Amino acid sequence: xQSNGKDFNVGIWDTAGSERYEAMTKIYYRGAHAAIICxxxxxxxxxxxxxxxxxxxxxxxxxxxxYLCGTKKDLLDGGYVTREVPEDTVAAYSxxxxxxxxxxxxxxxxxxxxxxxxxxxxxxxxQLMKNVEDMRLQLQKDEAxxxxxxxxxxxx
Numbered sequence: 001x002q003s004n005g006k007d008f009n010v011g012i013w014d015t016a017g018s019e020r021y022e023a024m025t026k027i028y029y030r031g032a033h034a035a036i037i038c039x040x041x042x043x044x045x046x047x048x049x050x051x052x053x054x055x056x057x058x059x060x061x062x063x064x065x066x067y068l069c070g071t072k073k074d075l076l077d078g079g080y081v082t083r084e085v086p087e088d089t090v091a092a093y094s095x096x097x098x099x100x101x102x103x104x105x106x107x108x109x110x111x112x113x114x115x116x117x118x119x120x121x122x123x124x125x126x127q128l129m130k131n132v133e134d135m136r137l138q139l140q141k142d143e144a145x146x147x148x149x150x151x152x153x154x155x156x
Contacts, residue, residue, distance in 0.1 A: 001115065003123035010119060029060040034098070034118045038069040041090075041102070042081035051093075065098045065121055069114060074104040 001008050013028045029035070035057055039050040050068070057064060070090065075081045094100040098121055101114040 001119045003116075003119045006123065008119050008123065010115065026056070026060055029057050029064070032057075032061050032064045033122050034065040034067065035061075036067045036069050036114065036118070038071050039085065040072055041070045041076055041083050041085050042072065044084040047085040047089075065118065065125075067098050067114060067118060068094055068100040070100070070102040072104065072106075073102040073109055074106045076102070 001010055015028055037050050037053050037057070040046040054066060057066065068090070070076075070085075072081065076083060090100060099114070099117050101110045101117075103110040103114060105111070
């Protein structure tokens with residue numbers, strides 16, 4: 001993806017939001033620069049889980065940029081499902097977070113916009129970009145040291 005004329009590689013880990021993956025999610029939170037926490041507007045239970053995931057994320061990576069994502073927009077707009085999570089509740093909860101988007105996986109509506117907002121926000125964060133560059137340089141040094149060391153050994 002691009003932001004301000006620069007290319008960015010975006011890594012995505014989908015933890016599926018399922019309780020059976022709960023132990024693993026904490027691994028993915030560490031070092032995360034941004035997180036999308038999804039919920040289904042037609043499910044109050046989904047909203048309850050969203051609050052759990054946000055609390056858990058904040059406990060591990062408090063500076064992570066968080067974006068809420070209401071899913072299945074096409075079903076909601078088409079009247080196929082009824083909203084169980086009031087819009088004013090979502091708006092109030094979204095205060096202090098980086099953004100809130102209603103998306104549709106089926107139509108793709110607002111998916112690109114969500115990811116572009118995340119990339120733009122991360123690119124605009126000078127300290128974050130400095131940390132990323134520092135990590136990149138350290139990885140290059142580590143890789144060069146590993147290659148130099150491995151030349152000394154023959155595995156024949």
